Every structure is written in structure tokens, then in C-alpha cells.
Amino acid sequence: MQNANQNGKTVLVLGGGIGGVRVARELNKLIGNENGITLSKILIFEKEKTSLFAPSLTKMMIGKRDAAQIQDDLSKVALGGIEVVFGNVDSVDPENITVTSGGQTYKGDYMVVSLGTEQHDVHNLSKTGHNFYTSEGAAAFYEQLKTFKGGKLAVVVSSLPYKSPVAPYESAMLIEQYLREHKLRDKTEISVYSPERAPMQFAGEKISEDVRRIMKERGIEYKPLHQLTKAENGTLTFTNEKGDVVTTETDMLAYTPEHRCPSVIREAGMTGESGWVEANPQTLQTKFDKVYAIGDITKIQLKDDDQLPKAGVFAQYQALTVAHNIVRQMHGKQPDKVFTAEGKYIMDQGDGKATRVGGNFYTSSLDIKETSAISHWVKILQEKSWFAGHF
Ligand SMILES: Cc1cc2nc3c(=O)[nH]c(=O)nc-3n(C[C@H](O)[C@H](O)[C@H](O)COP(=O)(O)OP(=O)(O)OC[C@H]3O[C@@H](n4cnc5c(N)ncnc54)[C@H](O)[C@@H]3O)c2cc1C
The missing domain is CATH 3.50.50.60 (FAD/NAD(P)-binding domain)
Known part of the structure; x- marks a missing residue:
């Protein structure tokens, strides 16, 4: 020993x-x-x-x-x-x-x-899309995005719980900016599907509503209470809040894996x-x-x-x-x-802006700061200071 x-x-x-x-x-x-x-x-x-x-x-x-x-x-x-x-x-x-x-x-x-x-793929999702919770998956998503000509693009939360409750929403907004800059926005439908009842539900209704509003302003369709049950040949199948089976076609898919x-x-x-x-x-x-x-x-x-x-x-x-x-x-x-x-959580929204949710998560005294360029820069600083301060 x-x-x-x-x-x-x-x-x-x-x-x-x-x-x-x-x-x-x-x-x-x-x-x-x-x-x-x-x-x-x-x-x-x-x-x-x-x-x-x-x-x-x-x-x-x-x-x-x-x-x-x-x-x-x-x-x-x-x-x-x-x-x-x-x-x-x-x-x-x-x-x-x-x-x-x-x-x-x-x-x-x-x-x-x-x-x-530990990350696991459910429903053979890796055959249909990219697990953007890994470096390989995020890179492969970008490789496909570079040659994307428009169509239906979905971001799917495959199961709960998952880490980083803003990542699916943040990724959809950054993708939206990319598509706009590459003149593909008019040709692309972006949707986020999640089994959650609302985005960042733990933060309370006001914050959830704000995130929904921001997505709506970007023309991103949000489908809460949608549990993925199958992914095959570009078709995603969900069960919705009413227990109905809903299907959608997808040309590009980014997903969160099952977490264990x-x-x-x-x-x-x-x-x-x-x-x-x-x-x-x-x-x-x-x-x-x-x-x-x-x-x-x-x-x-x-x-x-x-x-x-x-x-x-x-x-x-x-x-x-x-x-x-x-x-x-x-x-x-x-x-x-x-x-x-106590902590602050920053959600990038693209176009050099971000929103900050912060406060005490045990007492639910949380607030959401106005979307600003400062929050975007704070998030970049978090990344830079992580490497500068620890490696
Ligand atoms: C797309 C995405 C966006 C995110 N955005 C944010 C954000 O904006 N803000 C934020 O606060 N958080 C964010 N997060 C979440 C954040 O990355 C995690 O919460 C954080 O990394 C958790 O730290 P950890 O030490 O618990 O786990 P990790 O950082 O995942 O570290 C676990 C380590 O354990 C190692 N390991 C596992 N099993 C074994 C084993 N058997 N033997 C040896 N090594 C092993 C792994 O290789 C890994 O290096 C994001 C995460 C993702 C995926």
C-alpha cells in the first residue's frame, strides 16, 4: 500500500x-x-x-x-x-x-x-446527433454546422437530472447567432425539447419566464415537458405532458446525455x-x-x-x-x-451579451440581471481566470 x-x-x-x-x-x-x-x-x-x-x-x-x-x-x-x-x-x-x-x-x-x-447515450442518440457535453461531441457538432444548409435543428435534453441547467438554452441561442451571421436563419427552425416543466425551474417562475421570453425573441421554439422516447433515422419521438406521442424530423441534433x-x-x-x-x-x-x-x-x-x-x-x-x-x-x-x-450563473445569449442569475439558492432569493455585455465578459473572464489561476 x-x-x-x-x-x-x-x-x-x-x-x-x-x-x-x-x-x-x-x-x-x-x-x-x-x-x-x-x-x-x-x-x-x-x-x-x-x-x-x-x-x-x-x-x-x-x-x-x-x-x-x-x-x-x-x-x-x-x-x-x-x-x-x-x-x-x-x-x-x-x-x-x-x-x-x-x-x-x-x-x-x-x-x-x-x-x-458518468455520461450515457440513451436511444442510440449518437447515431442521430452530437453529445455536446463532451469535447468530441461539441467539435463534431461544429463540423456539421459548417456545412449545414438549413432545415430543422433541435437541442434535446434527453433525461433529468443534467448538469448546467442553462447549457441547452445557451447553446440554442449561440447557434441562432451563428445561423444569422451565416445567412441561414430564415432557412432554419430551432427548437429546444426538455422533460423539465420550465427552463431553470429551480430559480422560480420569474426567471423561467425571462429565459422563455429571451428564447421567443430569438425565434427559438421551446417544448417543455417533452420526454424523448426514441431517436431513429432523423425522427425524434417524445411523450408530452398530456401523455401524447409527438414526433418531429431533425436535420441537426445536439443533445445532453443521461447523467449517472x-x-x-x-x-x-x-x-x-x-x-x-x-x-x-x-x-x-x-x-x-x-x-x-x-x-x-x-x-x-x-x-x-x-x-x-x-x-x-x-x-x-x-x-x-x-x-x-x-x-x-x-x-x-x-x-x-x-x-x-450563493453563486452567480451566467447564460450567454450570443451577440456579445449575457444574462446573470444570482443569489442564494438555498433561500431562493435569486434575481436575474438585465442582459448585458458586462455579463458576457464576466463569463469569458471566468474561463481565462480558471486556467490562469489553477494551471
Ligand atoms: C456544456 C456545459 C456547459 C456548462 N456551463 C456551465 C456554466 O456556464 N457555469 C457553471 O457553473 N457550470 C457549467 N457547467 C457545469 C460544470 O462544468 C460542472 O458542474 C463542473 O465541471 C463540475 O465539477 P466536478 O468536479 O463535479 O466534475 P468534473 O469537472 O466533471 O470533473 C470530474 C472528473 O473526474 C474524472 N473521473 C470520473 N470518473 C473517474 C474515474 N473512475 N477515475 C478517474 N477519474 C475519473 C473525470 O475525467 C473528470 O475530469 C457546464 C457543463 C457543460 C457540460
């Missing part, structure tokens, strides 16, 4: 995406590690060589980004006490805080699980009835001592049927809470920081 740091503690961070990188870098800073001086070790386990900034995938769909611009070499994160263990996490034992990867078992004193979601909690975490017995890790909403502690879960892998219930959106902004705030509390415990102190679910 590989251990641990002889002098200090070891933190196992599962996943080198947005939550994992953020928690590792914050831990490293708070612990006081420096290059050559490791007070406590932080091991990141990641199967990919690069770490993806997924919020920029919608820009990739219209050729405003390429793969190299939205991911970076994860080994660059290995500063101070951070080491990256490349390879699949094959098993996790949360009772004993151990992880097996590449035939080796690693023991830690604390564990932070940030493995995101990664199997390695399900097999480790870390999930609740929902099939996700039901971490404490304030501390992100799991049912296992000194084991935390952050980001998309968690399920945090809000009022009614709604849950805290799976979003990078929350993965990052959760990372800061967990890092702070782990370091307190390393010093024999009580954890004292809580995650309050």
Missing part, C-alpha cells in the same frame, strides 16, 4: 475536474505547502491527461473555441504538495479512506470525491436512494467520517422536486468550504465554514 506522507496527513482527491482541481489548490495553499516543502500531501486521481473547462463547450459548438483552448495539461497542477495519479479510480473504500488505481492502493486521512457524472453517478462510487456504497451522493448541504460531508463529496456527483435537495443545479460555480464554492474545514481538522480544530449555495 502506498502511503501517505510520513510527517503530515494525506488528502485523496478523486477527480481532476473543476471541483477536484479547486479543492487541491485551496488545500495546498491553506496547508502552507511550498515547492520542496510538503507539510501534507494531496493526491489527485484522474483518468484523463487533461482537465476540461466544460462551460466553454457551447462556444466550441459554434467554432469560437477549439479543444486546446478549453482544456489544459493536468500535470501542471502538481505544485507544492499536490501529486497527480493518472489512471482510472478502480475502487474506493470510504470506511478506510483508501483508493485503488492502476493496481496500487493509496491510503489517506481525508478524502474528497469529485468524480462528476460514477459506478465506482455507487459500488462503494456511497450513494443514497437518489442514486447520487447525498452529502450534507452545509458541510458536504458524506455518511463516512472525513469523507466529503463536492460538485456534480452530489444531490442536494431544494424545495419541492428541485435540486441544487450541478454547476461549476457550486463545485468551486463547495471546494473552498471543504478545504477550509479539512485544514481546521488537521490542526485539531472544529470545522467552522458552511456552504451557503
Whole structure:
């Protein structure tokens, strides 16, 4: 068994995406590690060589980004006490805080699980369209868009829950701008189909209405409460809110995949009835001592049927809470920081403008800012500062 740091503690961070990188870098800073001086070790386990900034995938769909611009070499994160263990996490034992990867078992004193979601294609969707939740899918969508001559274009949310509740709407609006600029708008019908009752339903009626209005202004047809049941030979079949079967032809399709909690975490017995890790909403502690879960892998219930959106902004705030509390415990102190679910979520609308929804998602005190160029630039800045600040 590989251990641990002889002098200090070891933190196992599962996943080198947005939550994992953020928690590792914050831990490293708070612990006081420096290059050559490791007070406590932080091991990141990641199967990919690069770490993806997924919020920029919608820009990739219209050729405003390429793969190299939205991911970076994860080994660059290995500063101070951070080491990256490349390879699949094959098993996790949360009772004993151990992880097996590449035939080796690693023991830690604390564990932070940030493995995101596992993506699955339902109804053979990959034969009909592009999963824009991957870098390959977003790139392939753009390749087809470049030669598109007009017709019916659909953005489909294939199942719930899915991460980034604005991504389907944002992608439709960016595509709309692209088609206008390429003189194809008059020749193209754009529709968004989703099983949700409204866009961003967790944010309340006013915000949902605003998003609907913005789409309507762009001539984008919105079909809520439409559950996809089949996709074959360019025909999409849905069941609508009345239980009726509805079909539509499509010439181009972008879709969100089915999201599941990664199997390695399900097999480790870390999930609740929902099939996700039901971490404490304030501390992100799991049912296992000194084991935390952050980001998309968690399920945090809000009022009614709604849950805290799976979003990078929350993965990052959760990372800061967990890092702070782990370091307190390393010093024999009580954890004292809580995650309050305050954050801002930006939806690009094309034409250099964006809308910002922000506030406290636990108390539902949210508001939507006027569409502005500033919000668009803030979103670009988020991408730039992610890479500049962490890699
Ligand atoms: C199209 C799109 C647009 C988005 N837009 C926004 C936005 O505007 N704002 C926003 O806040 N959020 C947005 N998001 C959501 C945001 O990207 C996620 O919420 C965020 O990445 C979650 O971080 P995470 O660490 O939980 O998971 P991820 O960032 O997905 O990281 C999980 C990591 O775990 C690794 N992994 C998984 N299983 C294993 C295993 N068995 N072994 C080893 N490694 C493994 C994966 O390779 C991955 O690197 C968007 C997402 C998409 C897809």
C-alpha cells in the first residue's frame, strides 16, 4: 500500500475536474505547502491527461473555441504538495479512506470525491446527433454546422437530472447567432425539447419566464415537458405532458446525455436512494467520517422536486468550504465554514451579451440581471481566470 506522507496527513482527491482541481489548490495553499516543502500531501486521481473547462463547450459548438483552448495539461497542477495519479479510480473504500488505481492502493486521512457524472447515450442518440457535453461531441457538432444548409435543428435534453441547467438554452441561442451571421436563419427552425416543466425551474417562475421570453425573441421554439422516447433515422419521438406521442424530423441534433453517478462510487456504497451522493448541504460531508463529496456527483435537495443545479460555480464554492474545514481538522480544530449555495450563473445569449442569475439558492432569493455585455465578459473572464489561476 502506498502511503501517505510520513510527517503530515494525506488528502485523496478523486477527480481532476473543476471541483477536484479547486479543492487541491485551496488545500495546498491553506496547508502552507511550498515547492520542496510538503507539510501534507494531496493526491489527485484522474483518468484523463487533461482537465476540461466544460462551460466553454457551447462556444466550441459554434467554432469560437477549439479543444486546446478549453482544456489544459493536468500535470501542471502538481505544485507544492499536490501529486497527480493518472489512471482510472478502480475502487474506493470510504470506511478506510483508501483508493485503488492502476493496481496500487493509496491510503489517506481525508478524502474528497469529485468524480462528476458518468455520461450515457440513451436511444442510440449518437447515431442521430452530437453529445455536446463532451469535447468530441461539441467539435463534431461544429463540423456539421459548417456545412449545414438549413432545415430543422433541435437541442434535446434527453433525461433529468443534467448538469448546467442553462447549457441547452445557451447553446440554442449561440447557434441562432451563428445561423444569422451565416445567412441561414430564415432557412432554419430551432427548437429546444426538455422533460423539465420550465427552463431553470429551480430559480422560480420569474426567471423561467425571462429565459422563455429571451428564447421567443430569438425565434427559438421551446417544448417543455417533452420526454424523448426514441431517436431513429432523423425522427425524434417524445411523450408530452398530456401523455401524447409527438414526433418531429431533425436535420441537426445536439443533445445532453443521461447523467449517472460514477459506478465506482455507487459500488462503494456511497450513494443514497437518489442514486447520487447525498452529502450534507452545509458541510458536504458524506455518511463516512472525513469523507466529503463536492460538485456534480452530489444531490442536494431544494424545495419541492428541485435540486441544487450541478454547476461549476457550486463545485468551486463547495471546494473552498471543504478545504477550509479539512485544514481546521488537521490542526485539531472544529470545522467552522458552511456552504451557503450563493453563486452567480451566467447564460450567454450570443451577440456579445449575457444574462446573470444570482443569489442564494438555498433561500431562493435569486434575481436575474438585465442582459448585458458586462455579463458576457464576466463569463469569458471566468474561463481565462480558471486556467490562469489553477494551471
Ligand atoms: C456544456 C456545459 C456547459 C456548462 N456551463 C456551465 C456554466 O456556464 N457555469 C457553471 O457553473 N457550470 C457549467 N457547467 C457545469 C460544470 O462544468 C460542472 O458542474 C463542473 O465541471 C463540475 O465539477 P466536478 O468536479 O463535479 O466534475 P468534473 O469537472 O466533471 O470533473 C470530474 C472528473 O473526474 C474524472 N473521473 C470520473 N470518473 C473517474 C474515474 N473512475 N477515475 C478517474 N477519474 C475519473 C473525470 O475525467 C473528470 O475530469 C457546464 C457543463 C457543460 C457540460
